[in-house]
Amino acid sequence: MISSVVVSYQVRPEAVAEHVRLIKAVFEQLRAEQPENVEYKVVRLDDGVSFVHVSSADTPDGSNPLPELAAFKEFGRDSAARVATAPVPAAAEIIGSYYPAVPVTDAARRDRS
Numbered sequence: 001m002i003s004s005v006v007v008s009y010q011v012r013p014e015a016v017a018e019h020v021r022l023i024k025a026v027f028e029q030l031r032a033e034q035p036e037n038v039e040y041k042v043v044r045l046d047d048g049v050s051f052v053h054v055s056s057a058d059t060p061d062g063s064n065p066l067p068e069l070a071a072f073k074e075f076g077r078d079s080a081a082r083v084a085t086a087p088v089p090a091a092a093e094i095i096g097s098y099y100p101a102v103p104v105t106d107a108a109r110r111d112r113s
Contacts, residue, residue: 015082029071
């Protein structure tokens with residue numbers, strides 16, 4: 001059963017660097033473990049403090065294994081001290097998805113070199 005969630009919130013300006021560091025640690029663990037049943041993306045909006053997470057998982061019971069990752073637990077540990085607005089989760093349905101051969105952020109870095 002595939003389940004998806006979109007979560008949006010704002011972070012306190014002074015906490016953005018630490019927040020981004022913790023998000024990157026989640027992606028490091030995902031790259032290391034390479035779970036096949038999880039899709040995850042996080043974007044920071046142009047205001048610099050608004051974040052949107054999109055997560056999908058394909059599990060028999062519809063649960064998402066992402067919160068069980070050690071790095072994700074660390075990300076959530078002191079989140080109340082970092083956020084300016086409460087996270088707003090919303091169940092979602094993925095209509096389509098596309099994954100380029102080179103992640104967009106890597107391609108953008110390479111083009112700037």
